[in-house]
Amino acid sequence: MGLAEAPTAQRGDLDIDTLLEIYRRSMLIHKTDARFRAMLTGGQLRLVYYPVRGQEVVSAAAITALNSDDYLVTTYRGVHDHLAKGVPLKDLWAEFTGKAAGTCKGKGGPMHITDPKNGIMVTTGIVGSGLPIANGLALSSQLKKDGRVTMVCFGDGAANIGAAHEAMNMASIWKLPVIFLCQNNRYGEHTPFAKSTSAKQLIDRAPGYSMAAVKVDGNDPVAMYKATKEAVDRARAGEGPTFIEGMVYRMLGHTFGASYTYVPKSFQEEAAAEDPIPRFKKLLSERQVTEATIAEIEGKIDRELEEAVQYALAAPYPDLHELQVDVLATEIAA
């Protein structure tokens, strides 16, 4: 707890199984993201896509510190969070392609992935709106004493919206078991952090909410996992919320295909130097993980990904009748 950056010296402390699990989730995200972009380029997909290149590890490490039945709320740039939380790959791809077999029967689409079985409760397309809802999930756990923790992921852009402040204030006074994970990718749409944010760093706001806070190198899987684990333990112990500022880089445009020229070259170079994927590979090599182990993990992902893509492409669209199902509890008249 506290405002200091999480010590990165603890690098070697994480057990190898956890580390490899974080790597598996990171690569699942990395490869899925790459495949979405490749298929968009190839004209095989039609959707507005928010790339997560550069945010693979922050999400994989943080969410590995949660239990599978812990709750997650995320945003339209959230496919890394969905994958880290365990959404079935086939269901995800079917939703991204608007198919009946999708997580939401094709009705929600990429911006609204919902998979309660894996704790993915809400994905919102409205910047900052997830934080108040996360409080409600956490309040339910607090009242039911079910021991669950709620994590809400959002970006640095959302940290400036009113709803976010209202939610952090409420979470603190009610000591809710919630973790506010701000994945600070340094750009809100096309505007850099410094031009949109009065605070030098977002954790500086946490003392104003009397909230525990930590700023972490989000591209460091060990630091990120440990910081999140501490927040999870605090929440489960009934000691209230934590604000985590995971520092990352958004390595591509706001949406796939959008201009990226507004991002200075120096930022792009800095981001490339800190790229979480090569860094993770280097770490694994330092931990004596063999090439064969890595190839096995990645090969399995490749096979599952291919299967999911083919499954989704072949799957049928929803019946038109579905338009009036799930509007209200009882089916409405056509």
Add this chain to the structure above:
Amino acid sequence: MSEAAKKISFAQAVNMAMDEAMANDPTVLLMGEDVADEQGGGVFKTNVGLSTKYGVERVRATPITEQAIMGAAVGAAITGMRPIAEIMFMNFLTVCMDQIVNHAAKLRFMSGGKTHVPLTIRCSTGAGVGFGGQHSDMLEAWFAHVPGMKVVTASTPADAKGLLLSAIEDDDPTLVIENIAMYGTQGEAPPENHRVPLGKANIRRPGKDVTLITYGRPVLAAEKVAASLAEEGIDVEVIDLRTIAPFDEETVLNSVGKTSRAVVVHEAIKAFGAGAEISSRIHEELWGQLKAPVKRVGSKYSPVPFSPPLEQHFLYNEDEIKSAIRSTLG
């Protein structure tokens, strides 16, 4: 004195409904500004005694942060709780529209039915009590226009209790509008376990000459007008919709099918109000049978003013209802 003959106020009815709901179901909770007894049990005293009886965990006084209140209610509802979010004044719903419109109303659909939001939103409003432009609006048409939302309002204490209990037990997000000027209104206490089904109108007064369709506080004016016109031999059927969205089209069309004449009355301003939708549906379905165009009466096109004569002038009135009815009789 028998149970049924007991009189209760509208505010008491609201209180009794929440009391009964919380006693019946441990997942029901109430959140809002000043709702606990320590804070006075709500600005209109509708919640008095509830936090003492059920604890401040379930009857939670919140900061003045409507987005946080509504978001917390939405989140709790997704996990299977049945929260009641009290938003002190209807105009304050504008502060948390995102949570209501983009989330509460749409999550069932956008999740393909994986989640749903059994949320009740209570709010108070209404012109005629001197609160001015930001505490008095009737905004029901905004919410009725959002797929996934239900909107109700009562005209009697018994209906207030029955509708609120049905709203709490319903699996869809339901907005319950309470008219401030009616909190003190007395009426017969309903029996325990009384429910008013959502989506069902009530024929308050049967009649054969013209159908008057209304809801909420104007029901009281409509009944007076109907009684007065009866003395002239004009037989008005008064329908209290009770649920504005989805409204009971069947009862309305059956009635107008019989009378061939209709007037819609509401407190909201007439322009783009719920009356336009109801009138339009009647025209679409019964065009050949109508003996006169459907008339609408609403408040005037202006923000709600403060000055008492202006405020009275703003509101619909009995004379306007009477002349609308007469005009349909040619």
